[in-house]
Amino acid sequence: MLIVDDDPLITDTLDFVLGRDFNVYVAESRAQVKSLLRQLDHAPELALVDLGLPPSPHRPDEGFRLINELLALSPDIKILVLSGQNDENNARHARALGA
Numbered sequence: 001m002l003i004v005d006d007d008p009l010i011t012d013t014l015d016f017v018l019g020r021d022f023n024v025y026v027a028e029s030r031a032q033v034k035s036l037l038r039q040l041d042h043a044p045e046l047a048l049v050d051l052g053l054p055p056s057p058h059r060p061d062e063g064f065r066l067i068n069e070l071l072a073l074s075p076d077i078k079i080l081v082l083s084g085q086n087d088e089n090n091a092r093h094a095r096a097l098g099a
Contacts, residue, residue, distance in 0.1 A: 001025070002043075004033055004066060005050040005082065006057055014048065022046075029054045030066045043074035049099070051083040051090055060090045067097045 001022040005011050011026045018024055025044060027033045030053060037043055047070055051063030063083065070077050079099040083090065 001045070002027065002033070002036075002047040002049075002070075004028070004030075004047065004053065006052070006054055007050070010050070010082075030062050030069070033066060034069070037073065043070070043077055045077060047077055047079045048082050049079055051081060051085050051094065060085055060087075060093075064093065064097060067094060067099050071098045 001018060002025050003011050003014050003018075004027050006028045008028075011028065015024045015026055025036055025040070027036050049063055049066055049070075051060035052058055053062035053066065056062055060083070063081070067079055070079060081091070081094045081099050
């Protein structure tokens, strides 16, 4: 499982809880995800992705780009969006991208 969020409180908590049952990989940005995935033999089966990621944490653009990149790399990956950006349009767009 891949957890992508720039808030360490969120990633640490999810890693602590989910790490008991899953192999958890944590990244805080798109760049970190790319670097991490190059090191793994297989892409994770599941990704929990925040939309607001550096360098623009208050906009969903980086999260949307990451969804596209993850699906291009691993079309079978399941992506769940976890975001504090409570915008229905963002949720619809993420679903349209394949999350």
